[in-house]
Amino acid sequence: MSPIAKTALLTAASLSAFGLVAASDPLPPDLTYRPLPSMPLSAVREADEAQKPTVMERQRKLLNDRYDLSDRPIPGVLMSGGRKPVQDGVRVKLPAGETWDDLAAKSPQEIRDKDLLPKGFMPLPHVKQATGGQVFPEEEIGEIGRDEGRDLRRFDVDFDLPDNLTPEFPPPIFLTTHPELGDVSRGDLLTIRNFYEYMNGIVTPVQMEGLRLLLTPFPQEEFNQTEDRKVAQQSLGVACLDCHSNFHTNAAFHQTPDVRPQAERFRLDTVSLRGLFNQQIHGSKRSLRSVEDFTQFEQRTAYFNGDHVSATRKGVNLPDRTNQVAMMAQMQNIIDFPPAPKLDPFNRLDPAKASEQELKGEQVFMGKGRCAECHVPSLSFMDNNMHDLKLERFYKVGQTSNDMVAIPDGPIKTFTLRGIKDSPPYLHDGRLMTLADTVEFFNLVLGTKLGRDEKDALVAYMLTL
Structure with a gap:
């Protein structure tokens, strides 16, 4: 049995011992098939309802430890339906004593060895991982x-x-x-x-x-x-x-x-x-x-x-x-993207309609930020490929968060950025709450060393898409 599988079994055993998982939940978690229930629904429901406050409080603590979840909208920026504001600012919390610039200057090995990767950049567990x-x-x-x-x-x-x-x-x-x-x-x-x-x-x-x-x-x-x-x-x-x-x-x-x-x-x-x-x-x-x-x-x-x-x-x-x-x-196949009035027919900004900051953001997107290498404007800001960011360079594989064992993400498909302001949270598992979080994430993972003005311009540009 692999070390990760052993970790999973130990996690399951400890949860069962402390009453956090009903006996009918899919344990042990190293099986291919989901076992049939071993308890009547009435007993499962009673156990689940009793455990629910503990399960939810544990997830609330994880989220609050990782993120600033407050309501801080970008002034005057709404989603495409015109009713809901887009949220502002980086919400992932940094390790104590670190800044984003200091962190970006460190090597992946140093970040991994010193456990400095912000927890909000780690895979986000399901609210009840063992059950899902x-x-x-x-x-x-x-x-x-x-x-x-x-x-x-x-x-x-x-x-x-x-x-x-x-x-x-x-x-x-x-x-x-x-x-x-x-x-x-x-x-x-x-x-x-x-x-x-x-x-x-x-x-x-x-x-x-x-x-x-x-x-x-x-x-x-x-x-x-x-x-x-x-x-x-x-x-x-x-x-x-x-x-x-x-x-x-x-x-x-x-x-x-x-x-x-x-x-x-x-x-x-x-x-x-x-x-x-x-x-x-x-x-x-x-x-x-x-x-x-x-x-x-x-x-x-x-x-x-x-x-x-x-x-x-x-x-x-x-x-x-x-x-x-x-x-x-x-x-x-007939569902369209929302209108993007500042984009021309080739998905490039129209200089007559875009602000100076938005145009600067497009330059960063196409160049130093390396965004367009995967999110190709002429291909609806994607490339119809899968890519492995190798995030595990920055953390120790096998650690657990609320019963989820962190393994490498492996190849994940490139998602479109058209209408991206409408789609929080971000990444395939929703681990990033805002567009500003995604900029900091990729600045670290891709080693692009963007300055504050470049990061802000990149967010402004993505809001036009």
């Missing part, structure tokens, strides 16, 4: 409850980030087929109850059927009919657009289905589906080569934690490739 599963923000839970009568509230955990650090809700919807209409959401959340009225006459029959399927709840690991669920009442499940609200994101999170053991599965922040028409690979780790592949495979991965054996007993959904998957893909 989808966790929805309160706004989504409330809206789906009011509109559809479905309950997305888990009895064992709550969403862990404050509202000021999550995307605008509900987000606007922009269509490639009707750019003249602007936001077609009417300021509402698309649900199975209202989608036809809102989209009738705007989308094709094929797209309408795809939209219906994307809004239809199907069984899912934590939201299902069986006794291992994490909701009080038997559930129809979840819909694709429960996480990808209005084809964007509401910051709901899960765990990657692509890594085992359980203790090493990284938190997975919901990504936006905007601009999917230009994306050639899908999934942070899997690199699936079409949205059709992803849509079909997701029913056995995110929905069931990557365990097709577990899926069968819960009511597995096998969408038909021709008559269902293709239609779902057709709908997803």
